[in-house]
Structures are given as structure tokens and as C-alpha cells.
Amino acid sequence: MGGTLSYPHTDVGIPREPYQVLVLGSPSAESSEWAVSVKGLTREYTTRNFFGGVARSTWALSGVDFQVAVGELFGLIGPNGAGKTTTIKILTTLLTPTGGDATILGLDVRKDLYEIRRRIGIVFGGERGLYNRVSAVDNLRYFSDLYGVDSGVAKKRIPQLLEVVGLADRAQERVEKYSRGMKQRLHIAKALVHDPELIFLDEPTIGLDPAGARDIRNMVRELKAQGKTILLTTHYMFEAEELCQRVGVISKGKIVALDTPSDLKNMVRDISVIDLRTYGATMEYVEALRALPSVVRVVADLDSEEQSIRVQTPMGADLLPQVVAALPEGTKIIDRTIKEPTLEDAYLRLVEE
Amino acid sequence: MPSMDDLTPGKRTEGYLGQRVQVLKASMFLTSRLFFADPQWVIPNIIAPFIFTLVAFELFDGQTSSGSFLLYLVLGSGLMGMWGTTIYASANSIGFDRWNGTMESTLAAPMPLSWIALGRVLFNTLQGVLTAVFILVIGIAWFRTGFTLVNPPAFFLASVSTFLSLSTFGLLMTTVLLLSRKGGFITNSMEIPVYIATGTMFPVILLPIVYLPFAFMLAPTWGIDAIRIAALPNYVGLPTTYWQDMAIMAVETLAYLALAFFLFKRVEAYAKKIGTLEEY
Numbered sequence: 001m002g003g004t005l006s007y008p009h010t011d012v013g014i015p016r017e018p019y020q021v022l023v024l025g026s027p028s029a030e031s032s033e034w035a036v037s038v039k040g041l042t043r044e045y046t047t048r049n050f051f052g053g054v055a056r057s058t059w060a061l062s063g064v065d066f067q068v069a070v071g072e073l074f075g076l077i078g079p080n081g082a083g084k085t086t087t088i089k090i091l092t093t094l095l096t097p098t099g100g101d102a103t104i105l106g107l108d109v110r111k112d113l114y115e116i117r118r119r120i121g122i123v124f125g126g127e128r129g130l131y132n133r134v135s136a137v138d139n140l141r142y143f144s145d146l147y148g149v150d151s152g153v154a155k156k157r158i159p160q161l162l163e164v165v166g167l168a169d170r171a172q173e174r175v176e177k178y179s180r181g182m183k184q185r186l187h188i189a190k191a192l193v194h195d196p197e198l199i200f201l202d203e204p205t206i207g208l209d210p211a212g213a214r215d216i217r218n219m220v221r222e223l224k225a226q227g228k229t230i231l232l233t234t235h236y237m238f239e240a241e242e243l244c245q246r247v248g249v250i251s252k253g254k255i256v257a258l259d260t261p262s263d264l265k266n267m268v269r270d271i272s273v274i275d276l277r278t279y280g281a282t283m284e285y286v287e288a289l290r291a292l293p294s295v296v297r298v299v300a301d302l303d304s305e306e307q308s309i310r311v312q313t314p315m316g317a318d319l320l321p322q323v324v325a326a327l328p329e330g331t332k333i334i335d336r337t338i339k340e341p342t343l344e345d346a347y348l349r350l351v352e353e
Numbered sequence: 354m355p356s357m358d359d360l361t362p363g364k365r366t367e368g369y370l371g372q373r374v375q376v377l378k379a380s381m382f383l384t385s386r387l388f389f390a391d392p393q394w395v396i397p398n399i400i401a402p403f404i405f406t407l408v409a410f411e412l413f414d415g416q417t418s419s420g421s422f423l424l425y426l427v428l429g430s431g432l433m434g435m436w437g438t439t440i441y442a443s444a445n446s447i448g449f450d451r452w453n454g455t456m457e458s459t460l461a462a463p464m465p466l467s468w469i470a471l472g473r474v475l476f477n478t479l480q481g482v483l484t485a486v487f488i489l490v491i492g493i494a495w496f497r498t499g500f501t502l503v504n505p506p507a508f509f510l511a512s513v514s515t516f517l518s519l520s521t522f523g524l525l526m527t528t529v530l531l532l533s534r535k536g537g538f539i540t541n542s543m544e545i546p547v548y549i550a551t552g553t554m555f556p557v558i559l560l561p562i563v564y565l566p567f568a569f570m571l572a573p574t575w576g577i578d579a580i581r582i583a584a585l586p587n588y589v590g591l592p593t594t595y596w597q598d599m600a601i602m603a604v605e606t607l608a609y610l611a612l613a614f615f616l617f618k619r620v621e622a623y624a625k626k627i628g629t630l631e632e633y
């Protein structure tokens with residue numbers, strides 16, 4: 001290969017224009033034109049004991065199947081330990097699968113390591129992955145050389161990227177002085193130095209304040225508008241709903257549902273949600289609500305002074321009298337709203353099953 | 354805010370060698386940046402060798418009438434500083450990425466890890482050599498005895514070759530340390546035997562016979578002998594000539610290099626098997 005990274009599709013004979021007219025969830029032609037194609041993917045982790053014997057074995061993935069079309073923004077959601085990071089690591093050639101197949105831009109993750117790596121960008125969430133003792137420019141220059149970016153191009157592209165992620169005026173400062181949000185924006189710039197076609201983001205907004213998270217989501221949208229294919233994982237349902245064209249729900253190493261956010265929500269259209277803000281509520285009240293007939297599910301956050309309780313029920317507002325009647329002594333409802341179900345409600349149903 | 358539309362499209366460096374040289378340079382440059390970013394570098398690289406050399410000279414003060422003895426001492430302590438930094442530095446080359454949290458980003462690059470590590474090790478060895486030169490300068494300045502080398506061009510050639518040989522040895526060490534959990538332990542326990550075995554402290558010929566095979570397998574043993582032949586008058590070292598030393602060193606260095614590149618493949622395969630090298 002070789003040549004420019006900007007129109008690499010010409011190398012494999014895929015035109016760039018038709019991205020926009022793709023019917024989601026189906027490739028434009030043969031299966032090799034999926035940006036990501038995963039079939040029966042499994043991965044076992046073994047931990048060895050002191051003597052080298054297998055102490056414990058975990059199946060992080062037990063048969064994962066999904067495809068991402070070129071130009072699509074695809075989300076993977078799932079609870080802790082579901083296998084999201086493991087999937088991303090396998091797709092980015094950092095981890096060998098135990099079984100099954102995965103191709104990236106038609107290339108085999110087991111065989112075509114370097115070719116895949118040149119054409120993808122990776123953003124891991126969290127603090128790791130940057131050289132904190134040197135500047136943002138030094139970091140980007142290093143990674144740009146590591147990815148073999150032509151030095152003439154890098155000279156222009158690095159300052160431009162720093163502009164795009166809003167770090168231009170602090171570009172010469174040591175990264176250790178950056179805020180969490182700035183570091184994450186630098187992570188995005190770092191993933192883009194070599195102009196990849198396909199970008200993986202593993203929980204890109206984790207640990208960011210709302211404004212920082214919004215910045216990152218805007219960048220993801222911009223990348224999508226550029227025609228990049230994006231696969232991201234998140235814990236935040238509204239994020240997946242807001243950004244992704246299709247979402248795969250992964251639980252215990254398996255995809256349990258895969259659809260557009262609105263179709264996933266259809267799974268729970270039979271219910272509505274009573275959102276309560278309460279004062280003085282304890283587990284006792286939550287249990288009382290759960291015991292009510294026709295209550296499907298109750299999710300509560302009791303940690304703060306004001307608690308939020310989410311009651312899923314097919315009865316909607318008709319359940320309110322019973323909700324009020326179940327209030328124990330000393331617990332007050334400050335506010336209540338009847339809502340349409342969101343992706344979160346669908347998600348909760350899926351991962352509990 | 355400027356938009357992503359305005360970004361210059363990416364373009365890749367052409368050519369097998371061009372790409373590798375680019376990685377090598379980038380890795381050396383980053384390592385130098387990281388090195389100078391930590392002001393502590395002054396202690397092991399300037400202050401410690403300085404004190405060490407002064408103490409050594411004071412200890413042997415009465416005997417410094419012999420010019421070649423002085424040179425021997427200077428070369429010895431210089432080389433010792435070089436070895437020390439090489440071994441520590443190789444251990445820290447990729448090990449640094451491990452505790453810095455950049456192992457994953459390094460492993461994700463579309464370039465063999467060996468080339469990245471080689472850049473790190475080359476800078477670290479270079480910095481060790483500069484320490485050695487520094488010690489030499491202190492020695493000369495302290496005693497004001499401008500000494501003459503027997504054969505300056507040969508001395509220069511042997512020094513540069515020994516530097517490259519040390520780097521390859523450092524690269525090999527890096528793989529061993531990456532593949533072993535007890536990396537730090539190995540480096541620490543290697544240092545003194547290596548000083549002795551390579552004749553840094555006293556001529557190899559004085560070693561008990563059982564250590565000789567080990568000493569002869571270390572390429573710098575030959576390099577140090579060559580350096581001394583080129584530097585000292587009436588030097589009695591190994592029974593080999595200057596060029597024989599150089600040839601043996603070259604062969605052994607190439608063998609190290611081949612072994613190191615092979616082991617790096619293993620390191621990468623291992624990293625992919627367990628998913629990280631970051632902490633384990």
C-alpha cells in the first residue's frame with residue numbers, strides 16, 4: 001500500500017461518495033466492504049497462579065456477532081465487565097481472539113496488523129496513554145512519526161488538529177498541567193494524527209464534567225460528518241441515543257440486542273416511566289414500590305440528599321395514587337413526572353434478562 | 354472554532370527504511386525530551402560520576418605518577434559509568450512506557466516495537482557515553498595531565514563501535530526485562546557481574562577461568578580491549594589484536610541484534626495474547 005491516507009478507499013475499490021446513501025445495517029456490496037465485521041468472536045482470559053497453572057478462566061466474550069457499515073456511527077453499550085473493552089482491543093489488533101473472526105475494512109485482525117493499525121484511530125478513556133512530562137505538540141509529533149505520517153503533512157496537520165480540539169494556545173505546555181477534559185481532547189487529536197478512516201472510542205467521556213463531555217460528543221459528530229466510521233462504547237444511555245445510528249447491547253460477553261435507538265425503545269413502548277424526586281426515601285420505599293402490582297422495574301439513586309427514583313409501569317399516571325400511598329412516614333415526594341421510556345429503560349430490560 | 358474540514362489530508366512516508374528511520378528518530382527525540390524534562394537527570398549523569406571519579410583519584414593519589422595508570426583509571430571509571438547508564442537505561446526504555454501508561458499506545462503503532470525500543474536505547478546509551486566523556490574530562494582537568502592516545506583514530510573507531518555494541522546489548526536486555534516479571538531485580542543483579550566480566554574494573558585476564566566464557570560472550574569485552582589497545586602504551590590485555598577484537602565484537606553484536614529482534618516479536622505476540630504489558 002502507500003500513497004495518501006485521505007482517499008485510501010480507492011486502494012480497495014470502494015468509492016467514497018456513497019457513504020451517505022448507505023442503508024444502515026447493510027453493506028453496499030460484498031461483506032468485505034463492512035468497516036467492521038465480527039462473527040462468533042470469543043475471548044478467554046486465564047489468570048495463572050504462582051506455579052504457572054491456570055488459576056481462573058473468564059470468558060470475556062462468548063460469541064459476539066455484529067457489523068458496522070462504512071460511514072456509520074455505531075455504539076456498544078453494556079454494564080461493567082460486559083466485554084466492551086475486550087471487543088475494542090481485539091478489533092484494534094491489541095488482543096488476539098480466542099475464537100471466531102473479525103475483519104476491519106476487509107482486513108483480518110489476526111493477520112493484517114500493521115495495515116489495520118495504519119487505517120484506524122484509537123481513543124481510550126481515562127488518564128493513560130499520553131506522555132505527561134512533555135507538551136501536547138511533542139506528544140502529537142511523536143505519534144505522528146510512529147504512524148509514519150509524512151513530515152511535511154505533519155507540520156501542517158498538528159497545529160490544525162490542536163486548533164480543532166481547542167488546545168492551540170496551550171500546545172507548548174506540559175500535558176501534566178492539563179485538566180481532565182483537555183487531556184481527553186488531546187487523546188482525540190492523537191487518534192487523528194494519521195487521518196484514520198475508522199475510529200474506535202472506548203468510553204470517551206468517562207470522568208468528564210458535562211461541558212467536557214459535550215465537547216467530545218461534538219467532535220464525534222464532526223468526525224461522523226467527515227465520513228469517518230466510528231465505533232464507540234459508553235455507559236451513558238443518552239449519549240448512545242444522541243450520537244449513534246445503531247446500538248449493540250452487550251451483556252456477559254454476548255450481544256443481546258442490536259438496533260437503532262428508536263427501535264430499541266420500541267421494545268419498551270408498552271411501559272411509561274414515573275420519575276420521582278424524593279426526600280428521605282430509603283430502600284424500604286423502593287421495595288414497597290417494587291411490590292406494587294404492574295410495576296415492571298424500579299431504579300433508584302439514594303445516595304444524595306434528594307433521591308431520584310424511576311418506576312417503569314404499563315399503567316402510567318394511573319399508578320400514581322398507589323405510589324403516593326406506599327410512602328413511608330417521613331418520606332416526601334418533591335416532584336414527579338410521567339415520561340416516555342428512553343433507551344435506558346430498554347437497556348435495563350435487556351441487561352437484566 | 355476551526356472545523357475538521359480544514360485539516361490537511363494525511364499522507365504516509367514512503368519506503369521501508371524511511372519509515373523505520375522516522376520511528377527511530379522520533380523515539381530518540383521523545384526520549385531526550387523526557388530525559389531533560391526531569392531535572393533529576395543531573396544526579397546520576399553529572400554529580401554521581403563527578404564524585405565517583407574524584408574519590409577514585411584521591412584513593413590512588415600516590416600512584417598517579419604513572420601516566421598510563423591514570424589513563425587506565427579514567428577509562429575504567431568512564432566505561433563503568435557507561436555500562437551503568439546503559440543497563441539502567443535499557444531497563445527503563447520500554448519499562449518507562451509500562452508504568453507511564455503508554456504501553457498500549459506504543460503497542461498500537463503500525464511499526465515493530467523493536468524499532469521504537471532501539472530509538473530509546475540509542476539515546477540512553479549515547480547519554481551514557483557522554484557521561485564517560487565527562488568523566489574523562491574531569492580526570493584530565495583535575496590532574497592537568499594531558500595524556501596522549503597511542504592511536505587516536507583507532508581509539509575513536511573502537512569507542513563508537515563499543516557504543517553501538519552496548520546499545521544492542523541494551524536492546525537485548527530490554528526484551529528480557531519485558532518478558533520477565535522481575536525486570537528490576539535482573540538489572541540490579543546484572544550490573545556488578547557485567548562490570549567485572551567485561552574488564553571494566555580490571556583486566557579480564559585476571560578473572561577466574563570459569564567466568565571467562567561469560568566474559569567472552571559479552572561483545573563489549575572485546576570493544577573495551579580494543580579501546581585500551583588504541584589508547585594505552587604497553588597495554589597487556591587479551592591475547593587478541595585490535596582488529597581481531599573489533600571483528601569478534603562485530604559478530605557478537607550482530608548476533609545480539611538478531612536475537613533482540615526475534616525476542617521483540619515474541620514480546621509483541623505475548624502482549625497480544627494477554628492484552629497488555631502495562632501491569633502484570
Ligand SMILES: Nc1ncnc2c1ncn2[C@@H]1O[C@H](COP(=O)(O)OP(=O)(O)OP(=O)(O)O)[C@@H](O)[C@H]1O
Nearest residue numbers: 045058060079080081082083084085086087627628
Ligand atoms: N487482562 C485481563 N485478565 C483477566 N480478566 C480480564 C482481563 N481484562 C478483562 N477481564 C475480564 O473480562 C471481562 C470483560 O472485561 P471488559 O474490560 O472487556 O469489560 P467492559 O465491558 O469494558 O467493562 P467496563 O464497562 O467496566 O469497562 C470482565 O469479566 C473482566 O474482569
Ligand SMILES: [Mg+2]
Nearest residue numbers: 084085086202
Ligand atoms: Mg471497558
